[in-house]
Amino acid sequence: NAGVTQTPKFRILKIGQSMTLQCTQDMNHNYMYWYRQDPGMGLKLIYYSVGAGITDKGEVPNGYNVSRSTTEDFPLRLELAAPSQTSVYFCATLGERTEEQYFGPGTRLTVT
Amino acid sequence: AQSVTQLGSHVSVSEGALVLLRCNYSSSVPPYLFWYVQYPNQGLQLLLKYTSAATLVKGINGFEAEFKKSETSFHLTKPSAHMSDAAEYFCAVSLYSSASKIIFGSGTRLSIRP
Numbered sequence: 424n425a426g427v428t429q430t431p432k433f434r435i436l437k438i439g440q441s442m443t444l445q446c447t448q449d450m451n452h453n454y455m456y457w458y459r460q461d462p463g464m465g466l467k468l469i470y471y472s473v474g475a476g477i478t479d480k481g482e483v484p485n486g487y488n489v490s491r492s493t494t495e496d497f498p499l500r501l502e503l504a505a506p507s508q509t510s511v512y513f514c515a516t517l518g519e520r521t522e523e524q525y526f527g528p529g530t531r532l533t534v535t
Numbered sequence: 536a537q538s539v540t541q542l543g544s545h546v547s548v549s550e551g552a553l554v555l556l557r558c559n560y561s562s563s564v565p566p567y568l569f570w571y572v573q574y575p576n577q578g579l580q581l582l583l584k585y586t587s588a589a590t591l592v593k594g595i596n597g598f599e600a601e602f603k604k605s606e607t608s609f610h611l612t613k614p615s616a617h618m619s620d621a622a623e624y625f626c627a628v629s630l631y632s633s634a635s636k637i638i639f640g641s642g643t644r645l646s647i648r649p
Contacts (some may be wrong), residue, residue: 425645427578463544465625465639466579513578520584524637526578 425449435533436476436504444499444530446514448469454517456481456524466513472497476499482501487531504534539560539628543639549648554598556643558626561607569611569627569637570600579625585609596620601634621647 430445448455453474458466468481472491486508488500501508514527542557560566567586571579583594590602596619600611609626626640 463641465627465641467639468637515578522584523581524571524579526580528576528578 427514427516427525429512429527429530431530432528435532435535436443436501438504438506438534440504441500441502442504442532444501444514444532445456446497446499446527448497448514448516448525449459449495450518450525450526451494452516452518453494455491456515456517457487457497457499458513458515459483460513460529461506461510469499469512482527488534506534508532509534537566537628537630537636537638539626539638539640540625541624541626541643544641545644546647547646547648548616549582550618551615554616554620554635554645555632556624556626556645558609558611558640559607560626561611562628562630565604567598567629568602569629570594570598570609570611571625571627571639572596573623573625573642575622582611582624587597603634616645616647621645633647640646 427448433493456471460466467483468520472478478489512530515524538561540559542638570582573579573580578580583592585602586594593599598613623642625642627637629637
C-alpha cells in the first residue's frame with residue numbers, strides 16, 4: 424500500500440511556464456485535496472474533489488486547475504507560473520470512515 | 536467564520552520536560568478539532584482528533600489534548616518530551632467531517648534541547 428504519492432519531489436519553473444503536479448492514491452478514497460504550504464504558514468486549500476468527475480475550489484484556486492477522471496488520480500495544473508506560486512504543494516485524501524486525512528510527501532516548487 | 540490560532544510559532548523545551556502547544560479556535564457551532572505533526576520534508580500526519588466524544592483525547596506518541604469549550608481551546612500536551620518529538624505541529628478546525636472546510640493554524644515548531 425503506497426498511500427498517497429506525488430511527483431515530482433522538486434521542480435524549478437521559469438515565469439510563464441506550465442506544469443502538472445501528479446497525485447495518486449491507492450486507498451480508494453473519494454475525497455482528495457490539494458494544499459499549498461508557504462513558509463511560516465499553515466496549509467491553504469487550493470482545490471478539492473469529492474469523487475471522480477467532481478471538483479470544487481478551495482481558498483486559493485487562482486492560477487490553478489484540477490481534474491478528477493479517476494478515483495486514483497488528482498493532478499494539479501499550473502498555467503503561466505508566477506513567483507507567487509513558489510511553495511510546497513501537498514496532496515491529501517480523506518478516510519471517510521476514520522475522518523483522517525492522509526498526506527503525500529509534497530512537491531517543492533520554485534518559480535523564478 | 537471558523538478560525539484557529541496557534542500561540543507561539545516556536546516552542547523550545549528540554550528533553551524530559553512538559554510539552555504544551557497552544558491552540559484556540561473560533562467556531563459558531565461545535566467543531567471538529569485536529570492536531571497534525573509534520574516531520575522535516577514530509578507530509579502531515581494525524582496526531583489526534585476531537586469529534587464531540589470525550590473532551591480529553593489521546594493520540595499517538597504519548598500526546599493528548601483537551602477540548603475546553605469555555606476557553607475555546609484545544610491545547611496539545613505531552614508529559615515528557617523526547618528528542619524525536621522535534622517537528623512542526625498544526626492545529627486545525629473543521630465544521631464538517633468531510634474536511635472540505637478544514638482550516639489549519641500557522642503551525643508551531645517544537646525544538647527539544649538535550
